[in-house]
Structure formats: structure tokens, C-alpha cells
Amino acid sequence: MQYWLLKTDAESYSIDDLKRDGTTPWTGVRNYQVRNYMRDQMRVGDKGFVYHSSTAEPAIVGICQVASGPIPDETALDPKDSHYDPKATPANPIWYCVEVKYVKHLKRPIPLAELRKTKGLEKMGILQKGSRFSITPVTEKEWKIINDLI
């Protein structure tokens, strides 16, 4: 089993939205590296941190779980969707996503600033300068360290 960190803009889709929906396809990713994680590496049962970006205090706020294998990202095929990609077709969807299931809120959000200060997390994708990947792998060690912060 692997661990992940899934970034989301709380304004557009928050952990509360995920709780309400229960399970949701993680659509809208238009970065090849991140698509490849979802298409090739994420497995049903993998766990992930849910991270809110672009808020007053960016933070890890909850835990989710991968609930499906790769499926075509429907938003790429929908001309009305803001993530529409005219090059995508049903035969060659280009963009894939996985379904993500709500597990729980953390007892308290863990702010980015705290992650930065915590020993052993220096290599986390989320902490790298200019990292733009909305999904990054988390090592088992990092997963444990963060769970111990709660």
C-alpha cells in the first residue's frame, strides 16, 4: 500500500464536500505527472492526506482513500466544463482520474508552517519550492510522523 497527498483548493472542493459526497472522482487534473500517478500507481485502498491550498492557513485537514482504479476524466470530454480538453475523445480520453473516498477529518488541521518545521518531512513534495503537483507520494515514515503530530 502507498500513501499520497491530495491537494485541493478548498474554495472549489473541500474536505467537507468530500464528506458530503462520500466518494468522488478526482477530476480536473491536467498535469501529466499527476495523471500518471492516478493512472499507473494509485491502488484501491491506498490512503491519502487531503490538503487545502489557497486558504489563509494551508493545511492537511483530513484523510481519504483510493476507491477505484483509473477511469476517464469526464470533465475533459465536456465542452461546457472549465477543464474541457478538445483533444480528448471517448476512444482516447487522455485524462484519467481515480475515485476518492472520504475517511475522516483530522482532529485538528496541520498547517503547512508546522509541516515545514517538523523533522523528517523535509523531502515531502508539498514542501518543495515551486512544486505544482496536486498529488504527491508520501512515504510511510512521513505518514507516521504526520499522524503523530495530531
Added chain:
DNA sequence: GCCAACGTTGGC
């Protein structure tokens, strides 16, 4: 709202 970082696009 600013701006650094960086992936993507497109002209050549």
C-alpha cells in the same frame, strides 16, 4: 493582489 516558480505551447 503580488509575484516566483514552473509546466506547456508554439514559432522557428
Added chain:
DNA sequence: GCCAACGTTGGC
């Protein structure tokens, strides 16, 4: 296939 310009992300 290089690389400048562009657009977007996201922390501050």
C-alpha cells in the same frame, strides 16, 4: 528539438 512567451498555481 530549442527556448521564449504565456498561463496557472499557490504561498505570502
